[in-house]
Amino acid sequence: MSEAPASCKYGLWTNGLDFFFFQKIVERFDVKFNPLGHWPPADGTIGTKDVHSDAKLRKADPDMLRTAFRRCHNFIHGNEGMPKDAAFWQFLRLIYCKMYDEGKNQAERRFYAGYIPRERNGKTEYIDEQFDDEGRQKIRERIFLLFEDVKKAYSNLFDGTEKITLSERALAFMVAELGKYDMRRADVDAKGAAYQEIVGTNLRGDRGQYFTPRSAIKLVVEMLDPQENEKILDPSCGTGGFLVESVNHQLRRFRKEDQEPEDTEEFLSELQRIKEYVAENVFGADFDPFLVKATSMNMTMAANDPGNLFHMDSLSFPKGHLSGVKEANSMIPFGSIDVLMTNPPFGSDIPITDPAVLGEFNLAGKWDKNKETGVISRGNGFQKAVAPEVLFIERAIKWLKPGGRAGIVLPDGILGNPGDEYIRKWILRHCWVLASVDLPVETFIAEANVNILTSLLFLKKKTQEEIQAEDLGQETDYPVFMAVAEKVGVDRRGNTLYKRGPDGEELLKDVTEVEQVRVKGKMVERTLHRKEKILDNDLVEIGKAYRKFREENLEPGV
Template sequence: MAEEIKDEIVLNDDELICVLTGNKKKANAKELMLQSVILQMNEEYGFEMSDMKRDFTFSFQDEEDKRKRVTVDLGIFRAGATKEPENLERICIVCDTKVKAADSKKGVESTLNYALRASSCDFGLWTNGDELHFSQRIEDAVGNEKIVDIADFPGVDESIEDMERRGDRSQPRKPANDSLIRTFKRCHDYIYGNEGRKKDAFWELLNLIFCKIYDEKRRYLCAERNESYHRQFWVGVKERNTIEGQKAVAKRIKSIFEQLKTDAIFKEVFAGNEQISLSDYGVAYVASEIAKYSFLDATVDVKGTAYETIVSNTLKQEAGQFFTPRNVIKCMVEIINPTINSRVLDPACGSGGFIVMVLDHVRKQITKNMFPELDGALLEAKANSDTVNAKVKEYAENMIFGFDFDPDLKKAAKMNMVMAGDGHSNIYNINSLEYPNGTLPDIDRVSESVANSVKHKGDIKDCDSAYSLENAMGKFDCIFTNPPFGSKVEVASTISENYELKAFTAPEVLFIEQCYNFLKPGGKMGIVLPDGILGNPNTEPVRKWILEHFKLLASIDLPVETFLPQVGVQASLLFLQKKTAMERLVDPNSEMYDVFMAIAEKVGKDRRGNVIYEKDDDGAEILFVEKKEWASYNHNGELIARHRTERVKHVDDDLPKISSAYKKFLEGSR
């Protein structure tokens, strides 16, 4: 539970509280990166906050016996020891993005390596946010020293020898805060800028990410077969620094890629003729960056945000397509509240944001049901256990569906679902507005998959008998969607003529009717709609049609900032329930029932996409004391719960409050 702090520290918009010292700092690019490094050292590498000191200065004598001083941005000391130079175990140098690694004054050699030579410390890190470099100081038997590049440095109670010896048995870390986002971006930028792959850097990165995921999934297969699991996707700490090591890594990773293309889970994602086209060094570089993390142990929020950051920057918003913010998706899923018995569809799934969130929502329900005695970080860690994953895989294979007419988005969504932890996903390249007709590749596969789902659940009697048993119509419990809309988007008359609302060629209108067709009687949907449909005089027939066919569950007005800076639209979230045949006999004008209505004034960001935080009446950002808890592996490979107390700002977002208010509204209406 958070405790609000008042009258202690007043923050301006450009200030933050250091997680290590509790002091006020300017929130510039360097400071934000330093905060990220501090959290990373604590949560991923296991160093205690009490053993860290920022802006640590020490003096030394150079070769000419002159006394000089060195300041490092973050010093990490031997556990429990005094913060003296002789107790330094790790040095971290942080620069802003303008400083490059080769800079003569602030680069790796002139700052990090210089500090390592000046101290007794053996390991260091240098970063500007875009680049990340690790160094090791080595002394030979007669005292000669040199600095070498390494792919990573050891965590707490770990040596470089441990890392080298473990190799394929090493335990990857659970990513903390924004480190996975930075890693994905760093790898993407490297491929884009150094490998001559400007057009397909995104896909080259995904090839390697999925080699990593495939290799992690092998541990479950090995467990089923009672076989010993050894990682294939790993990079030795010094392996990428030699030509021989680079070749060995590239051979290892490319072998995994050939295996996964024939695997049942992945062969629907890949055509089979794809190749990893990066240089040996490029493969070794990217692989070493992502090998240190466990993707399956990372939360869906962490993976999803990292993945969608790259997707949204790569697949441009064309033909009215733009990506739905995660807080909007989460609010919609929480309000509809799908369960393990819900067959779910997004008929315009894009990169898969809604269906991935549904999978995570149901995963949490499954985990809590299986481990009712646990809570907090240890319960969260169980969400990726073998028993939970088996249930999640079964659910995703049989109950989650996504359609999109863009083949690239189909592939992106498929990969997003695999990354979220499902074994297989029903994502198809069709035009939902044409269905059950159409010429796109997957049209025939949809009916078969939905029929298998109905057979699996045994709910044919609950499906809408007004539709054929041979297609997907009338068979979904829940629909979530943000259909393409905008003045430039119009549906062909050959498609719209098949709809009752054929007078309207805007896709968002026809999607409302098609979602009705996809739903079971009593099925629920959450849809993002432009405000014009709900308020313009010329769309009154649409509103009349909605009230004749649906019960209105909830309506949430969104501020214009919601989709900025992608696109400026005034939109609302509409939640509807398909009427049964009996309910449709009632005149909508005489119906009496409660409807939940809310206005979201803040969605956590301004018009430029900058995060905004809760403020007091005087306009100062409010600080809260919170206990931050997380699970991590110790050096013995045991999962343990760790925590710290920190002062944090809360994002000023009304949507979590609205979804909570809706739950209370439901409880009060029962």
């Protein structure tokens, strides 16, 4: 092992997941290595009076943020004796504190691990609060007061009795780990990927809740292309993947050529525009109150606003006893939504059997097929049990405005089983079919451990005049986009797949990035060139093909 250069002030040891930072202190007869939570930023130094509030926070890339989230969650689970779900909610409360704190002026911020001056041998040393008993106590006092403000600010999500029960050691670790990142400036993709990784291992339910892979979510949003003035809804929002990606979709629209805001004023203006968009046009609902809270956090990280989220049973709407029903009736009545995106719970093992619910749906009725003519018509009475995904199709269409668009994840059986022909007949009568995309089985095996074939079905609601015209025989032929995805970027075990050439070698593409660095007190641009692996994901190409298809073929209907 070679000796470190004499001018080296800081060091790092890592095994790829854990990171240990050190500051080298050279004394007359000895060299010490003080532990640090992290190196100081490029424009800050240890010992600066207000380093905790004035130093520039780091913008996290996806891998860094994912690692930070995972380390925090694992630290609680492994060191606090908490089950994973309890550790998750403690982690979530701290994330709320972090996001709330970033909205304050720098001088008012409390989510940080700073340094304590100590006199030693006539010299002043700065001890990292994370590794000092007195420092940990100060961190705890700041965070506890901060969390009280958070509960008041988010009174619709907290009842006021919640507490942060982490030990001082765990609390100091997490504050030091998260406090150095600027969450507001981190890319929505980075925050979403990091958050989803933690959520996915803790909140998978037993009611058919299969969290949608991010690549499929991106394709749905891209193909539906929600506009800034359109109301969007996910009536089975889970952890908010479709809603967050819609925020990201608008951000890309706001930024010309995907460039970052040039200055703080432009950045804050962009934040305000996104916040207003979310407050006015983004809606979600879920039966699970924990998932509603998880979505709220996901939206807060993406847009600095939780959006309009309702704890309710969407299949019972506009009735129901849950807390979000009354507000949802006011804000999202039937026929008010422009774009609906959802991955509803599905499966024959969780059927809807409540007659009061089934009685509200045509697709819950008994349907007959004339053996001679093949005509399918509504019979008398209702079925005793119906799979939830069938009812979600009808509920989605009822929520849309005439001309509104929907993207729904459905099991392949609905699109192909002979016994489900009446469902397809009902869909074709009430909707234009814009597109259908078959997904491979790996889509849900990797993230939900569910071996099921699914498709993405894209629909556009017909007007009443269009339905009546077709009932009178005025049928209209129109092209439908169809695609089959064989690869979605992961294998059955969740391992990332990259494109390979005929010789089996991974293919690389050239990537050029421009970054700003400080040189002799001035900010200058530096161009970086590197090679990057190409994700083997057919959904990216399908998105491109659909855009080309729409350039050549207008959407059917008005």
